[in-house]
Amino acid sequence: MTRTSRREDELTAVRGAGSTTVLIIGAGINGISLFRDLALQGVDAVLVDRGDFAAGASAASSHMIHGGIRYLENGEFRLVRESVQERNGLLRIAPHYVRPLRTTIPIYSTFSGILTAPLRFLLHRSGKPQERGAVLIKAGLMIYDLFSRDGGAVPRHRFLGRCESLKELPALDPDVKYTATYFDASMHDPERLALDVLQDGRSARATSYALNYVEAVGRDGDAVVLRDRESAEEFEIRADVVVNTSGPWTDLTNAALGDQTSFMGGTKGSHIVLDHPELLEATQGREIFFEHSDGRIVLIYPLKGRVLVGTTDIDADPREPARCTEEEVDYFFALIKHVFPSIPVSREQIVYRFSGIRPLPRHEDTAPGFVSRDYRIELDDSAAVPTLSLVGGKWTTFRALGESLADRVLELLGRGRSVSTVGLPIGGGLGFPHTVRARSAWMQANLPGADAARGDQLLVRYGTRAADVWAHIEQEADRPLADGALSVRELEWMVDNELVVRLTDIVLRRTNIAFVGDVTTEILEELADALAPLMGWDGDRRDAEIEATVQLLNDAHGLSLAVPTRR
Numbered sequence: 282m283t284r285t286s287r288r289e290d291e292l293t294a295v296r297g298a299g300s301t302t303v304l305i306i307g308a309g310i311n312g313i314s315l316f317r318d319l320a321l322q323g324v325d326a327v328l329v330d331r332g333d334f335a336a337g338a339s340a341a342s343s344h345m346i347h348g349g350i351r352y353l354e355n356g357e358f359r360l361v362r363e364s365v366q367e368r369n370g371l372l373r374i375a376p377h378y379v380r381p382l383r384t385t386i387p388i389y390s391t392f393s394g395i396l397t398a399p400l401r402f403l404l405h406r407s408g409k410p411q412e413r414g415a416v417l418i419k420a421g422l423m424i425y426d427l428f429s430r431d432g433g434a435v436p437r438h439r440f441l442g443r444c445e446s447l448k449e450l451p452a453l454d455p456d457v458k459y460t461a462t463y464f465d466a467s468m469h470d471p472e473r474l475a476l477d478v479l480q481d482g483r484s485a486r487a488t489s490y491a492l493n494y495v496e497a498v499g500r501d502g503d504a505v506v507l508r509d510r511e512s513a514e515e516f517e518i519r520a521d522v523v524v525n526t527s528g529p530w531t532d533l534t535n536a537a538l539g540d541q542t543s544f545m546g547g548t549k550g551s552h553i554v555l556d557h558p559e560l561l562e563a564t565q566g567r568e569i570f571f572e573h574s575d576g577r578i579v580l581i582y583p584l585k586g587r588v589l590v591g592t593t594d595i596d597a598d599p600r601e602p603a604r605c606t607e608e609e610v611d612y613f614f615a616l617i618k619h620v621f622p623s624i625p626v627s628r629e630q631i632v633y634r635f636s637g638i639r640p641l642p643r644h645e646d647t648a649p650g651f652v653s654r655d656y657r658i659e660l661d662d663s664a665a666v667p668t669l670s671l672v673g674g675k676w677t678t679f680r681a682l683g684e685s686l687a688d689r690v691l692e693l694l695g696r697g698r699s700v701s702t703v704g705l706p707i708g709g710g711l712g713f714p715h716t717v718r719a720r721s722a723w724m725q726a727n728l729p730g731a732d733a734a735r736g737d738q739l740l741v742r743y744g745t746r747a748a749d750v751w752a753h754i755e756q757e758a759d760r761p762l763a764d765g766a767l768s769v770r771e772l773e774w775m776v777d778n779e780l781v782v783r784l785t786d787i788v789l790r791r792t793n794i795a796f797v798g799d800v801t802t803e804i805l806e807e808l809a810d811a812l813a814p815l816m817g818w819d820g821d822r823r824d825a826e827i828e829a830t831v832q833l834l835n836d837a838h839g840l841s842l843a844v845p846t847r848r
Contacts, residue, residue, distance in 0.1 A: 341637020632798025709744020
């Protein structure tokens with residue numbers, strides 16, 4: 282029996298039962314958050330996704346947990362208040378992945394935007410874009426402080442003039458007049474955070490199941506027809522409530538279930554990742570966040586020893602794959618030159634690019650930047666079983682959104698909430714050590730025999746769940762893989778516990794090998810060779826996995842890997 286039996290066991294259990302209390306379609310962060318919340322309430326649920334967990338819109342974020350200062354201009358005060366509360370909460374309950382992030386806005390004028398801001402606020406559209414000046418940004422940050430400070434735990438924003446700004450950031454454009462600095466939060470490993478939330482749900486309820494690569498393809502009376510994309514086998518499942526959390530693809534999922542909706546109107550956001558030590562040094566460890574000349578909010582963000590640059594905001598069709606285009610790369614280079622004019626950048630320094638579609642509501646003629654980032658829940662009670670559709674949602678508010686969705690589901694089931702997720706640690710955030718001394722003591726106690734570098738790698742990747750991973754690793758002889766990015770025994774643990782199905786699951790979401798530009802054809806071959814006996818792959822499947830991964834990395838992420846010769 283191969284270690285894929287864990288997923289096979291879950292598939293067998295779901296097929297055998299033929300029913301559950303709640304079926305959740307879409308395993309992005311919001312579907313996963315709902316799954317966790319329901320499991321904690323003792324409600325059985327089955328979560329399915331046509332791809333891997335957190336592989337769609339959730340994998341294409343700017344790696345930020347932020348309060349959304351710019352949403353103030355949209356008048357979305359409720360969303361900003363909730364966002365900063367959730368940001369502050371995630372810093373406490375998920376400290377292994379969410380950390381404070383100093384953020385600086387370069388400002389080039391004093392009064393710009395004051396006359397047009399009321400029109401932007403009221404009409405949510407504008408003519409020629411006009412940058413926001415110091416007075417407008419100062420007013421916004423004062424309001425933001427009122428929402429954001431968490432009883433004084435978060436520092437107030439501060440303004441600096443040109444001279445002081447250039448002392449702190451010497452490579453900054455010398456034409457800058459001011460800088461404003463405040464704190465938000467970074468999210469270093471979004472997909473791993475999503476997996477950690479998922480593991481909480483799986484642990485909380487033995488009769489709740491999560492299935493990746495399983496697609497909802499239709500309805501048969503009161504049953505939903507699912508297809509296992511690995512075997513092509515179809516089977517039916519009945520539920521008391523169906524919840525559609527498939528993000529930008531919500532309308533397409535509803536159509537497959539026989540319901541025509543027009544809820545969604547997502548926009549494409551692209552990013553590039555640069556291996557650029559000079560640009561990394563120029564940021565001084567802080568995010569540079571500003572409005573470009575076209576009115577888009579953009580960022581330059583140090584992350585994992587690289588620099589993340591984004592993002593665009595372009596209307597997109599969810600039926601087409603989102604790709605970062607050469608025009609968008611030119612746009613990113615122009616904005617880098619705008620902020621750091623003395624630092625050259627080239628395409629050779631791009632190690633990774635990615636693009637996704639935001640799950641925004643249909644917005645007609647509203648400018649993309651003004652489309653609400655808030656969420657709402659739509660109920661279709663005319664279907665054979667009550668069906669909820671989530672419209673909108675973002676990473677920062679996933680816990681609160683999961684709670685709101687769960688409350689609607691509990692209401693439909695005639696049940697009450699028994700457990701609150703407010704302040705409840707997520708997975709490896711429980712008992713996470715915050716200081717250098719505490720980290721050292723924790724690793725000595727929980728990772729005996731691990732050297733400092735390996736212990737730190739595991740703690741960063743899993744939080745305090747690293748203790749379980751290390752206990753597995755120590756049971757047998759181990760050897761490193763992918764230049765030390767992980768090991769054979771750790772890979773085995775991932776297959777056993779994280780429902781790995783494909784090679785792409787490892788290089789794109791279980792690790793950050795691709796994101797930081799460390800993936801090569803040789804590494805893919807090495808990983809496929811290590812995965813083959815764990816997954817029960819024959820030579821043809823092993824070769825097909827490598828080819829599919831190379832094709833995806835080249836097409837979607839801008840790499841130029843060669844396809845190896847088949848064995």
